[in-house]
Amino acid sequence: xxxxxxxxxxxxRTTQQIVGRFEEIVRRADADTGTARPIDGDTMEAxxxxxxxxxxxxxxxxxxxxxVRARAxxxxxLRDLVxxxxxxxxxxxxxxxxxxxxxxxxxxIVGVNGTGKTTTVGKLAxxxxxxxxxxxxxxxxxxxxxxxxQLEIWARRAAVDLVRxxxxxxxxxxxxxxxxxxRARGRDPIxxxxxxxxxxxTNLMNELDKICRVAAxxxxxxxxxxxxxxxxxxxxNGLAQAREFTSVAGVTGIVLTKLDGTAKGGIxxxxxxxxxxxxxxxxxxxxxxxxxxxxxxxxxxxxxxxTW
Amino acid sequence: xxxxxxxxxxDVFKSLRGEARLTPEHVETALRAIRLALLEADVNxxxxxxxIDRVRDRAMDQAVxxxxxxxxxVIAIVxxxxxxxxxxSEGGLTKHAPTPRVVLLLGLQGSGxxxxxxxxxxxxxxxxxHPLMVSTDVRRPAAIEQLSVLGxxxxxxxxxxDTMDPVARASGxxxxxxxxGFDTVxxxxxxxxxxxDDLMxxxxxxxxxxxxxxxxxxxDAMTGQDAIRSAGEFHRRVAVTGVVLTKLDGDARGGAxxxxxxxxxxPIAFVGSGERLDDLELFHPDRVVSRMLGMGDVLxxxxxxxxxxxxxxxxxxxxxxxxxxxxxxxxxxxxxxxxRMGPLESVLGMIPGLGNLKQxxxxxxxxxxxxxxxxxxxxxxxxxxxxxxxxxxxxRRRIALGSxxxxxxxNRLLKQFxxxxxxxxxxxxxxxxxxxxxxxxxPMSHKGAAAVPGRKRRxxxxxxxxxxx
Ligand SMILES: Nc1nc2c(ncn2[C@@H]2O[C@H](COP(=O)(O)OP(=O)(O)OP(=O)(O)O)[C@@H](O)[C@H]2O)c(=O)[nH]1
Ligand SMILES: [Mg+2]
Numbered sequence: 001x002x003x004x005x006x007x008x009x010x011x012x013r014t015t016q017q018i019v020g021r022f023e024e025i026v027r028r029a030d031a032d033t034g035t036a037r038p039i040d041g042d043t044m045e046a047x048x049x050x051x052x053x054x055x056x057x058x059x060x061x062x063x064x065x066x067x068v069r070a071r072a073x074x075x076x077x078l079r080d081l082v083x084x085x086x087x088x089x090x091x092x093x094x095x096x097x098x099x100x101x102x103x104x105x106x107x108x109i110v111g112v113n114g115t116g117k118t119t120t121v122g123k124l125a126x127x128x129x130x131x132x133x134x135x136x137x138x139x140x141x142x143x144x145x146x147x148x149x150q151l152e153i154w155a156r157r158a159a160v161d162l163v164r165x166x167x168x169x170x171x172x173x174x175x176x177x178x179x180x181x182x183r184a185r186g187r188d189p190i191x192x193x194x195x196x197x198x199x200x201x202t203n204l205m206n207e208l209d210k211i212c213r214v215a216a217x218x219x220x221x222x223x224x225x226x227x228x229x230x231x232x233x234x235x236x237n238g239l240a241q242a243r244e245f246t247s248v249a250g251v252t253g254i255v256l257t258k259l260d261g262t263a264k265g266g267i268x269x270x271x272x273x274x275x276x277x278x279x280x281x282x283x284x285x286x287x288x289x290x291x292x293x294x295x296x297x298x299x300x301x302x303x304x305x306x307t308w
Numbered sequence: 309x310x311x312x313x314x315x316x317x318x319d320v321f322k323s324l325r326g327e328a329r330l331t332p333e334h335v336e337t338a339l340r341a342i343r344l345a346l347l348e349a350d351v352n353x354x355x356x357x358x359x360i361d362r363v364r365d366r367a368m369d370q371a372v373x374x375x376x377x378x379x380x381x382v383i384a385i386v387x388x389x390x391x392x393x394x395x396x397s398e399g400g401l402t403k404h405a406p407t408p409r410v411v412l413l414l415g416l417q418g419s420g421x422x423x424x425x426x427x428x429x430x431x432x433x434x435x436x437x438h439p440l441m442v443s444t445d446v447r448r449p450a451a452i453e454q455l456s457v458l459g460x461x462x463x464x465x466x467x468x469x470d471t472m473d474p475v476a477r478a479s480g481x482x483x484x485x486x487x488x489g490f491d492t493v494x495x496x497x498x499x500x501x502x503x504x505d506d507l508m509x510x511x512x513x514x515x516x517x518x519x520x521x522x523x524x525x526x527x528d529a530m531t532g533q534d535a536i537r538s539a540g541e542f543h544r545r546v547a548v549t550g551v552v553l554t555k556l557d558g559d560a561r562g563g564a565x566x567x568x569x570x571x572x573x574x575p576i577a578f579v580g581s582g583e584r585l586d587d588l589e590l591f592h593p594d595r596v597v598s599r600m601l602g603m604g605d606v607l608x609x610x611x612x613x614x615x616x617x618x619x620x621x622x623x624x625x626x627x628x629x630x631x632x633x634x635x636x637x638x639x640x641x642x643x644x645x646x647x648r649m650g651p652l653e654s655v656l657g658m659i660p661g662l663g664n665l666k667q668x669x670x671x672x673x674x675x676x677x678x679x680x681x682x683x684x685x686x687x688x689x690x691x692x693x694x695x696x697x698x699x700x701x702x703x704r705r706r707i708a709l710g711s712x713x714x715x716x717x718x719n720r721l722l723k724q725f726x727x728x729x730x731x732x733x734x735x736x737x738x739x740x741x742x743x744x745x746x747x748x749x750x751p752m753s754h755k756g757a758a759a760v761p762g763r764k765r766r767x768x769x770x771x772x773x774x775x776x777x
Contacts, residue, residue, distance in 0.1 A: 053353045055532040058344055112530065113555060113583070114418030143583075145426075145457035146450040153449035198558040231418060235350030235532030237560040258417060261501045263534035286417070286447070 044069060047082065054266035054303070057236050060089070060273040083300050086269055090296030093278045096252055104136075104182040105189035106175075106215055106222035109255075110208065110245055111229035113196030116257035116283055118147065120229050121193040122154025123283065123291035128189065129158055136187035138178035139164040140171040140211065141195035151193050157288050161187055171195065171207065172214035179218035192223070199244035208249050227280065229255045232265035242271050256294070257283030264303060335367050338382055349561035352536050355393070355570055362389055390597040394566050397575035399591030402549055405521035408440075408485040409492045412518070414511060414546070415526035416538055417499030420554035420580060422451060424526050425496040426458030427580065427588035432492055433464055440490035442467040442481035444474035444514055445498035455496055462585050465490070474498070474510060479517045495520065502541035515546050524577055526552045529562040539568040550577030553591070557581045634729050636693040640685045643678060680713055684721055687711035696722060 044065055051061040068081045109117045109124075121137055128135045137155050141147035142165045155162035163178035165171065175192055182190045194211065197204035215222040228251045230238050245251050256265045259282045268279045279294040319341075339360050346356040363385055366372070372381045401411065411428065413421045425441055432439040441459055443466070445451035452468070459466035467481035478495050485493045495518060500507035515523065525539055525548040542548055553565050556579045569576055576591040685693065687710035692699050699707070704718045 049353050049357075052347055053533045055350075055534070058347050112558070114420060114528070116418060144454070145461070146454035149453050150448070150450035198555065200558045231528075231530075233416065233528075233531050233534050233538070235530060235535075235560070235564050236348050237350070237530040237558065238532075240559055241530075258501075261416070261534070262503060262537055263532065267532070 043078070047078075051266065054264035055235055055238075055270075056266035057239065057270040060270040063273065064089075079304060083304055086300050086303075087296055089269055089273045090279070090300070093272045093276045096278055096280075103188050104179060104219060105224050106179060106192065106219055107189055107225040107227060108192045108194060108211070108215070108223040108249065109227050109229060110194050110249055110251070111196060112198050112241055115196070115229045115231040115234075116255075117196065117229045118150050118154065118193050119286065120227070120255050120257060120281070120283060120291065121151060121191050122158055123288055124281070125155065125160045125191055126158040126288045127291055128191075129160060133189065134160075134187050136161045136163065136178065136182045136185070136190050138162070138175055138190055138192040140174045140178075140192050142169055142171050142174065143195040147193075147195065154288075161185065172211045175211050176214050176218045179215060179222065183219070189224075199241045205244065205248045208245075212249055223249070225252045226250055227253050227255050228277075229257060230265075230267060230271075231263075232256050232259045232267075232282075233261065233263040234267050236267070236270070238267035239270055239274060242275055242277060246275065246277070251277060253278050253280035255279075255281045255283065255291075260284045260290070268299070332368055332373070334378075335364070335373070335382070339364055339367070342386060346563060349563035350532050350535075350567075351563035352533060352567035352571065355536075355567040359389060359393060387597060391594055393570045394576070394593045394597060397591075397593070399550075399575065399577050401522050401577065407491055408482065409522070410482065410495065410518045410520035411492060411522040411524060412495045412497065412515060412520040412546075413524050413526055413552070414497050414542060414548075415499065416501065416528075417448075419499065419526045419528045419531075420552075421499065421526045422454050422458065422496050423583070424524075424552050424554060424578075424580060424588070425455060425494050426462050426464075427585050428494055428578070429459065429464035430462040430585045431578075431588050432494075433462065437492050438490045439492040439494055440465050440467055440481055440485045441494045441496065442477055443496045444477045445496060446472045446474055446477075447498045451496075451498065458585070467493075475513050475517045478514050482518050493518070502538040502545075508541075508545050511546055521549070522577075523547065523549045524552050525550070525568075525574070526554060527565040527568060529553050529556045529565055529579075530558065530560040531564045533564060535564040535568055536571050539572050543572050543574065548572070548574050550575055552576070552578045552580065554580035557587070636685050636688065636696050636725060639725055640682060640693075643682060680711070680717065681721055683711040684713055684718060696725060 047068070048061055048065050051064060052058065056064070064082065064085045067085050068078070071081055071085075072078070107124075109121050111117050118141070125135045125137050135158075137151060137158075137160055139148040139151045139162060141151070148164050152162055152164065161181075163174065163181050165174040171194065178190055178192065182188060192211075192215075194208065195204075197208065199205065212223055212226075226245075226249045228242060228245050230241065234241075242251065242254070254268065254271060254277055256268050256279055259265055265282075271277050272279065279296070279299075281291050282294050282299075284290045284292065342363065343356055343360050346359065347353070351359070363382070366385045366389075367382050372378060372385070375381045401409070413425055413428075415421055422443070422445070425443075429439045429441050441455060441464055443452045443455040445455075456466045456468060467477070467484050469477055469480045471477055471480070474497070481493050481495065484490070495514065497511060497514060498507070500511065502508065523546055525542055527535060527539060539548070539551070551565065551568060551574055553562060553576050556562060566576075568574070576593070579589050579591050581587045581589055684707060687707045688699070692703065692707075699718075699722065704715050707713075708715045708718055
């Protein structure tokens, strides 16, 4: 089953509910465009509420709605306009910096508590292994109870090496060790699972900063990738998270997890819009295969599938 | 960053200053600002719409329009309506339950159930109860292990049978509690999606087997618009009795989770405010409302201060304050206490008038800076710490050298300290530092806090320090 199907399966389950009211309005608006009437206030308001209930957020929604209103011409389909607008937001994100080919490539997985970091490390290790790489995972969450044990189980499932911390060890030291071990054993890339931390906690963010600095000492330019894991159910706080983690650790891309629920993950649109950060992967379940590369086109199509 | 709701309303009315009369159009402008703020705080779209309608009905009243302080009047209405929306329940567990009481924790993946189980175990143990915990999460790797580690940390026994059948594990715990006299059983469950039929069936089976009196839905304060749907579905399936709102120590406003209260109709029982096992608090609706309004959360601040400050120390301090004998030594122990209270940002967020994040961003609290202040004071002689007036130019140079700082920093600190003494003295005499324009303290109705003597003064520590920063 491809990304499109999986996503659509998740999203359409309840899309009907939100768009119930909107459905009617869109049909009317699209039918009316023939009569050269500009899209009216009610329609715009309904569109606004729809986007906000998908967690797209007030700012991005405002701009999408304004752009749609400005662009709307006789005969245009409202649905197509909105889709094009959102796709445009994803298209405008900064492309990922080209991988510098340094070995080993170090990827840090970061985020607030419980978003799915450890699970993502497991899934990503599996994905990379399947594509012929030899990843090594590093358990740098030395804080949460049983976090290392959790990653150990994932490493076993993905059949990859794990470097784990000694009890209560400094996470930065574990990362250093893992990079050296990776180099010695010819493992590449190194995937680092970090402890969940709220972006408002200065001392924990300092710890993350230190992990980055120590990683750079072990391998030039490390961490080469910093993936911020966001839960698709997250509200507008996701933006604050993305901002803070970017300023401390230089986030290079987003992983959006739990898209197999009914949440739309609209924060991805807001982040692409405000911060120009690319969405790289999406999590669609708790199984090891439930991580797929993100496709903006498919995401937008699935978001507006069927009922519109 | 969010601007706080009350700041926005104030801004709208400030921009209207000089207008001869307030018109309904002006109120509409304010209402639009409020709606945006609610949506940015993740309040559910429909909840926000209905809310604005109710505020509009009340705000269009002539008395409000003609008032000299329409901004404050509208804020008062908003505050009232928020409190009404989010309920007035005092939180906690249900009042009556058979023994042993069974508490079932449930919710989506990653919302914080297991951590909450550990915290609740600790909370109950502190109340002199005898809790027993059990994990029924046989799915997430190392989840069972996680609860047993937390049990060790909390000093709470964890029922750990060999069976990997979730229902049997829960029933086993109940049987152990009955046989050995535990009075509460905390059942942790695997995170699940509300649309996962098999797992929702499993949850029902666990419930039917242990017949909990408390079914707590654990929700993340950072959650968005989908919260109502998922919580609603959990409620439909198992009849939730309360919500635990976790991760409230961040900067999330928690509007979505609070919308759950109004739509699904279950009260918030507890809030999680940190990663430590002690970071579980009873829910006080008016405090969270104040936080949403950006008016600060003074009561929680006082409670934290009370935990962090030694009672005897506080009384001594109070006595010295009255005699205007506050020294640099006292200053240092205040600083230490303040740091014990947790990350500075979260403490600052509770202070009225500082809840305005825009203001906070310009004046970012700096933990490093506090470390330097401590270093400076440590480099002083006991005599200097007792009486700061003896610190002359050459002493300042010596202290700067000793603490690795500069004379300019010493000067600044001493100036701040002098100012702080002045403020503290004022508070000591019963005055209050002036709050920002239009800021009002939430009503101090909390009985527990009022019973503690001297608490008003104790608050002076953090206040004075922040004022001088
Ligand atoms: N349904 C679903 N669940 C997921 C997905 N990704 C992760 N989870 C679940 O979310 C929960 C939390 O995942 P973890 O990987 O432990 O999250 P974490 O970010 O490492 O958590 P901390 O280290 O405690 O901060 C687990 O129950 C996972 O199985 C996903 O894409 N879909
Ligand atoms: Mg983890």
